[in-house]
Amino acid sequence: MSLLKISLTISLIGIFILLTIPYIFPVQTSTIQQIKSYPLETKVKLISKISKIQETPGLYILTLKDSNNSIQAIIFKKENLTLKEKQLIEIHGKTTSYKDQTQIQVSLIKK
Amino acid sequence: MIDIILAILLGLIAGTITGLTPGLHLNTVSLFTFTFSPFLLTYTTPIILAVFIISMAINHTFMNSIPAIFIGAPESSDNALTVLPGHKYLLKKKGFEALTLTVIGSLFSLIIGILLTPIIIKILPIIYTTIKDYIGYLLLITISLLILRDQKRLIALIIFLLAGTYGLATLNLNIQNPLFPMLSSLFGISGLVLSLKNKTTIPKQIITYPKIFTKQTFKAVFSGTLIGTFTTLMPGLGPAQAAIIASQLTKLKDSGFLILVGALDTLAMVTSFIAIYSIDKARNGAVIIIGKLIETITLQNLILFLTVTLITGIIATFLTLKFAKFSSSLITKINYQKLGISIIILITIMTFWLSSYQGLLVLTIGSFLGLLPPLLGTGKNHLMGCLIIPTILYLIL
Numbered sequence: 221m222s223l224l225k226i227s228l229t230i231s232l233i234g235i236f237i238l239l240t241i242p243y244i245f246p247v248q249t250s251t252i253q254q255i256k257s258y259p260l261e262t263k264v265k266l267i268s269k270i271s272k273i274q275e276t277p278g279l280y281i282l283t284l285k286d287s288n289n290s291i292q293a294i295i296f297k298k299e300n301l302t303l304k305e306k307q308l309i310e311i312h313g314k315t316t317s318y319k320d321q322t323q324i325q326v327s328l329i330k331k
Numbered sequence: 332m333i334d335i336i337l338a339i340l341l342g343l344i345a346g347t348i349t350g351l352t353p354g355l356h357l358n359t360v361s362l363f364t365f366t367f368s369p370f371l372l373t374y375t376t377p378i379i380l381a382v383f384i385i386s387m388a389i390n391h392t393f394m395n396s397i398p399a400i401f402i403g404a405p406e407s408s409d410n411a412l413t414v415l416p417g418h419k420y421l422l423k424k425k426g427f428e429a430l431t432l433t434v435i436g437s438l439f440s441l442i443i444g445i446l447l448t449p450i451i452i453k454i455l456p457i458i459y460t461t462i463k464d465y466i467g468y469l470l471l472i473t474i475s476l477l478i479l480r481d482q483k484r485l486i487a488l489i490i491f492l493l494a495g496t497y498g499l500a501t502l503n504l505n506i507q508n509p510l511f512p513m514l515s516s517l518f519g520i521s522g523l524v525l526s527l528k529n530k531t532t533i534p535k536q537i538i539t540y541p542k543i544f545t546k547q548t549f550k551a552v553f554s555g556t557l558i559g560t561f562t563t564l565m566p567g568l569g570p571a572q573a574a575i576i577a578s579q580l581t582k583l584k585d586s587g588f589l590i591l592v593g594a595l596d597t598l599a600m601v602t603s604f605i606a607i608y609s610i611d612k613a614r615n616g617a618v619i620i621i622g623k624l625i626e627t628i629t630l631q632n633l634i635l636f637l638t639v640t641l642i643t644g645i646i647a648t649f650l651t652l653k654f655a656k657f658s659s660s661l662i663t664k665i666n667y668q669k670l671g672i673s674i675i676i677l678i679t680i681m682t683f684w685l686s687s688y689q690g691l692l693v694l695t696i697g698s699f700l701g702l703l704p705p706l707l708g709t710g711k712n713h714l715m716g717c718l719i720i721p722t723i724l725y726l727i728l
Binding site: 224 | 500501503504507528693699702703706
């Protein structure tokens with residue numbers, strides 16, 4: 221019984237801790253240059269202007285630029301995108317790679 | 332031709348290492364190959380690199396049951412469910428027989444997958460278009476049936492939901508390789524801890540061979556081929572989830588379940604080669620790398636890949652059984668308590684290397700969560716909620 225109680229207690233408290241970690245230690249905003257140096261599958265947050273929007277059958281490709289660098293952000297199509305070029309946005313996502321180029325797979329966009 | 336043979340041999344060696352080493356996934360080696368491809372391509376061609384990856388991948392799916400069965404350490408989510416019935420066989424002195432069952436499943440599904448290739452190429456795009464919007468609901472129904480079938484339904488549901496919450500929380504963390512600590516703890520460490528607590532000793536193993544052509548074999552391979560092909564199309568569904576779905580369609584004993592898991596693991600790889608050709612979708616890391624090396628897969632490429640698959644599969648069958656015999660004799664000469672502790676330490680070190688401090692936290696919590704089902708008298712398969720709930724939410728929402 222004691223192992224059961226210990227396991228149950230640690231599981232419940234542990235899951236609660238795991239759920240709160242992203243709120244206690246949120247993802248910090250990074251520059252494009254920093255994002256390009258991160259390993260793949262790293263969660264990132266970027267505030268940048270959209271320089272170009274491309275549409276393919278399955279996704280939107282945003283080209284985001286700052287003063288020195290640019291990076292592509294990929295959004296899988298689930299609904300229509302109401303973004304415009306030169307718009308400043310905040311994106312949350314994770315780093316991926318396509319043809320040796322770092323990209324961001326977007327999970328959240330804030331205007 | 333010599334290039335191809337050399338690539339197959341090197342792939343067999345690499346697949347043996349990745350398959351036998353918990354924590355060393357073939358995706359890691361595939362990515363490593365791709366990273367060094369600019370250098371390697373000065374000596375060889377993309378096709379030869381692809382042949383190497385295919386040979387490694389196929390051999391890996393045969394070999395990875397050995398650590399799962401003999402030391403209770405699943406190599407990845409793909410064979411996490413092998414640990415459960417495999418360990419039962421090990422305690423009945425039949426670890427080699429358990430391994431042979433997975434090899435039977437792998438070999439039969441490989442052959443059937445290759446023979447059915449012309450049909451799969453035709454129907455895959457049709458099935459994909461038809462069902463892709465409903466797979467979340469199908470998973471939901473399957474899981475409901477799984478929980479309702481359990482004698483302790485409420486406990487099963489609670490375990491499933493706890494595991495699902497744990498999975499969601501883990502996948503939401505900003506860590507590298509979250510699956511390794513999550514699955515190693517739920518299905519690996521927790522089982523090892525119980526073995527240490529119960530002072531489990533592995534009895535001397537007897538080399539016994541299962542009957543090959545039985546009703547269980549046909550049921551397992553048939554349902555595995557059907558569901559395995561189907562789940563190839565679905566993002567988020569791997570061999571482990573497919574095993575759960577297939578086990579709902581066909582009542583299988585432990586022997587049949589081991590054949591099923593072996594079949595699904597290998598078939599997933601075979602059908603992923605077909606999928607990248609017919610619907611241009613890559614469903615695992617190794618095939619993603621192949622897609623990057625060879626941008627357009629032609630029919631000639633596919634024929635070569637399937638030929639390499641068949642040759643590798645036949646060699647892997649003998650290789651795996653040899654290693655399994657060796658493992659059977661070795662496992663009883665080793666102090667299982669010390670081996671269990673060593674494996675736990677190895678997994679902990681690998682977790683820190685792959686996923687840092689947060690990975691260790693995930694590992695610790697998962698280890699205790701993984702103890703709950705056996706302590707409460709329900710099935711460990713409900714812990715697959717850690718992947719299934721995030722998958723359902725991703726597909727439905």
